[in-house]
Amino acid sequence: MKLSREETKKLIEKVISFSKADSISVSVSGGIKENIRFAVNNVTTCGSADTISVGISSNFGKKTGYIELTSIGDEDIKKGVQQSEEIARLSPENEESMPLLDKNQTYLNVNQYFETTANATPSDRAKTVSYVLGKSRERDLISAGYFETEDRFTSVGNSKGLFAYHPFTELDFSFTSRTKDGTGSSKVHRNFADLNRLKIEELTKTCMDRAVLSQKPIELKPGKYTTILEKMATCDMVGKLIGFMNRRSADEGRSFFSDKDKGNKIGEKLLSDKVNIYTDPQNPIAPTTPFTGEGLPLFKTAWFENGVLKNLFSNRYWAEKTNSPVMPYPANLIMTGTNKSLEELIKNTDKGVFVIRLWYIRTVDPQSILLTGLSRDGIFYIENGEIKYPVKNFRFNESPVNVLKNLTDMSKEEKVIGAETEYMKIIVPDIKVEDFNFSTLSDAI
């Protein structure tokens, strides 16, 4: 259910009017998501979901009760408010609970709503897919993919008069092309707020060229290689690293970012001085909701500057307790690149490996942020500045800290999606790193 700013405000005020608690916080989100899926060069499933969700958090002192509703009739709301109050009364005190934010919050102005995306019809989506499948048949490939558009809003309000509302559109588009003999495969994945940013023809060509090029890979010995990570692979390395940057875990001594003497590593140079990573909710290519679930404003934040750790994310409780700044979990990540192209990175490489995507990435050792995972969707051997031949996939055992420490070059940054960091909008360059550790071969394609 798509509600306007005014309708949402009224709904939140209504929820609050039923409250008998000391304070109450209400979040409302809703809208329509529609999708089409395809596989084996054919349409498979599809979907259209019209949803509304109301989260009610009632507080008695430091006791809190939370419930979620998916119906917004007066009786449902009344019952929901009562239920959250019952839970709150039954709950023990939470010493870490913080008072509600008041109405004096200033939010960044973010445009994340585009008619191009909001007005996309089932036929429009089918036509886009039809182009991809046409090319797939033409090039004798087998393709599978997904295309989703959404027209939604999110909002939060509380009994201290805070109210924030944000309408947004998003699209998610990806597909995989495989060669008929099953020995070649590649994938592209993008998401944008504005449908006009989706360059279907260019993406289709890139993906299908790579699928063909990756056919019949040759075995390369596992080991440490100079490696160029395509943006989709860089995306996972950067996204996974940021996931570990919780200030409390660091201060408490249970993280890579812990420091025995001063609590955490803020101010230390941990990565190559070429590395700059920041969050900016107003970035035009990766705009995000300008507030958190509790209504806290999001703002531009530096995480790494010239390889130096600048901030760790931290909630209001921990910030107050340690007298440090509140740092919301990053809504997006931007890693600054250069003006170089991917082709230039390859051209300047004597011997190395080029990886399109990573896959099934898991933490092996949280203390060193050692990750394991596989290469997927094309990996190639480079010699004398040229891609020589496709190689078999590898399993890697590597830490993003090492990767960004051993970084020697980058291309221009671009908005992409990795394999396992879909929940975050990330803009990254292709990166060239020394000594990337591939531990074993993997036969899968």
Next chain:
Amino acid sequence: MQRRDFLKNSFYTCCGVAITPALLEAGSKYNRYLLNGEVNPNFSGSSLSVDEYKKLCDIAIETAKKNGAEYSDIRICKNRNQRIGTREDKVQYISDGDNFGFGVRVLVNGTWGFAANSVLNESEVIKITEKACEIAKANSILQVSPVRLASVPSYIDKWTTPIRVNPFDLSIADKVDFQIRANNIAKTAGANFVNSFMWFVNENKIFASSVGSFIEQDLYRLWARTDVTVIDKTTGEFESRETFTQPIGMGYEYLLDYPYEKDVEQAVEHTKMKLKAPSVKPGKRDIILHPSNLWLTIHETCGHPTELDRALGYEANYAGTSFMTTDKLNNLKYGSDIVNLYADKNQLNGLSSRGYDDDGVKTREWDIIKNGKFVNYQTTRELAPLVGQDESFACAYGDSWSSFPIQRMPNLSLRPGTEKLSLDELISQTDDGIYIIGDSSWSIDMQRYNFQFTGQEFWDIKNGKIQGMLKDVAYQGNTVDLWNSCDKICDESEYELGGSFFCGKGEPGQVAPVSHGSSPTRFRNINILNTKEQI
């Protein structure tokens, strides 16, 4: 807290089963099946009566027919999730909520259409059904091989998970007390940090189809766990362990019967041991996998590659494909002769156990790997005809009213050895091995062939005796070599279930709960890695 945030914290470590035996119930834990028939008193999705739901279902099916559908079904679902989390002596979160709505699926010109809405009334049912038909028609321009469904009888039935204590009948305060007590035990035993959580799910759903079925189901499951961390102040190193509780298709009785406090104490004690334990020497060793570890290995190396949609390429863009392609059916020597892996959607306490799937097909048991040979896939009504079968194995599942039902993994388990063999006996027969308990990090490729798994505890076995603990262990290999190296499986007295709430698949992503049972099992000459040396 959003589910996504929760997943970020906990997705990587689904829990397993206890080392201590006899946790579930007295008697054999193997081969007990549910009897159909215990019935939920009413569908509590909203204030409507069953007759009113029936009427709305009929309207959907009529509307679909009028709009050209050759098949249609409607699911009205209410999913309740209650979650409670604590940290040391503090409550971190308490949340409860219903997710109610309906979804209509239609087949027009051999092409699927699907639409869903959280508001249920006559006019919305008509609107949504028309929308599903409109989408099917729009998409049918792409259709090159129309969907054909395996036949199914019509059923009018009810089914409920057999539970003794409904978790939703207990107060939040009781559940918080339970956790704080466990956290205190951990702190007293010497843990520096301790977190606990409980998660209770009730899936209440009505399914009606143009075949004439009307099925009401009331499903329950829970997951509770305590995680302890101990820091060595002198080195700054830390180690963690989780309790061996597992997500399971049971009521609160699971937690009442489980030796929870003992497990927490042991978790702390063993974490301290782990900090002092020697780092493993890499090389080839025999491994004995406890069910709390093996469930995940079964899930990844047998569960996923035998999903027929994966094998056919339907999941190529996300989860991946499968090395077990259709030419390997009835040909591939998947494992040694003693390896029998079977699927069973009626298994007692299984997370994916239910009476009917979301195609309205009655659930059953069948063989996937028989005497080491690959003999069957997992199927739905749409998939079965694609391998020449005229009956579905009932694996369709949509995780919400708003999700299109796709093929999801059934409970898939390893049959215990037929000869009497206890875990102690198996250890005593092992010269040079590692006994691995609990699951932790894992990774496997997109065709489910090359893998790397770790665990919670690793015990060094020399000359038939446990010598002490090891750390930094991972085992690595490929699916077929692993299962062909299997030479001993303990008997049914050691059989236990492990499982996950979150098997991920599909686009948009859906999660499904699933269990995997096994007895401790030995694999010979497996490649052991040292995870610390890899960096």
